[in-house]
Amino acid sequence: MSEHRKPAEEYVVIRHRPGYRLRRSLILLTFSVIAAILGYVTGMAQGGFRFSTAEQSRDLLEEQVEDLREQNREASQQLVNLERGRTIDAQALNQARRSIVDLETRIASLKADLTFYKNIMAPSETSKGLQVDRFTMQQGRQDDTYGFKLVLTQIGDNKSYISGVVAVNVIGMRNDEKEVIALRDLSDDIDDLGVKFRFRYFQDVEGLLRVPDGFEPVELQVVARAEGSKSSQAERTFDWDELTEN
CATH class of the missing domain: 1.20.58 (Methane Monooxygenase Hydroxylase; Chain G, domain 1)
Structure with missing residues (x-):
């Protein structure tokens, strides 16, 4: 077995x-x-x-x-x-x-x-109507070029459209003298001194700008004017170094 x-x-x-x-x-x-x-x-x-x-x-x-x-x-x-x-x-x-x-x-x-x-x-009482919400810039492929984006908003009353024009100027120095250059003269994406806008909530204005040789930007000024029944004006100034530090 x-x-x-x-x-x-x-x-x-x-x-x-x-x-x-x-x-x-x-x-x-x-x-x-x-x-x-x-x-x-x-x-x-x-x-x-x-x-x-x-x-x-x-x-x-x-x-x-x-x-x-x-x-x-x-x-x-x-x-x-x-x-x-x-x-x-x-x-x-x-x-x-x-x-x-x-x-x-x-x-x-x-x-x-x-x-x-x-x-x-839900705006505060002190910030209603047309507003310059922000202006941002990013370094382009070349040292003297920057991509920009401007955002306009209508705070509070959004039942109807708001329209008008917005102008952007770069203020700086050249040859020890103050100089103001319109965004139109720095960017091929902007054709007029005043860019037209029409929106209910917000609108973006984007493009690429180039800083000319010998010009040293100091600040950037935005002035937006609404027309018609919502006639108003919004202004805001941005420090150039703060815009380009990133």
Whole structure:
């Protein structure tokens, strides 16, 4: 009678990959954020907040901010768990940090947009009507070129359109003498001294400007004049160094 033999035990070798689960989670999280951002940007490109009311835009932004905050909390917790572990995968750790930075940057951008719409719909008593909301500039491909964006808003009474013209002048020094140059003379994107506007909530004026040789800009002045029943004027002066420091 043959002796009954136990079947040989089988072992399965599993490759140890530190940080694999975290990397996989972060990749999914990153794709989710990218999808949300693409949806946001696509909406802006197709008319964005202009196709709906400012109230709807504000509510949408609030939802996006809250979603990104939750994703940021999850990514931060994963980063803490990884740093506490005995084995730290450098690649996964760096990816986690980059994801958190991207999320925080996106949240800041959405919060700025949300504040913008809240100010339009719920203004203070001292800031109603036509407003020069902001003027921003970014360095172009060449040292003497800058991309600019002017934003005009109508605060409070948005039931009807407001129209008029806005003029932008750059004030500076050349050969130790003060000189004022109209934006029209610095940018091929602007044809007139006064740029016409007509809007209910806000309007952007964008383009590229070039600083002429020998001219040293000091400040930038914006003067907007509304015509008709909503006749008014809004002025604002910006420091050139503050506009270009970024």
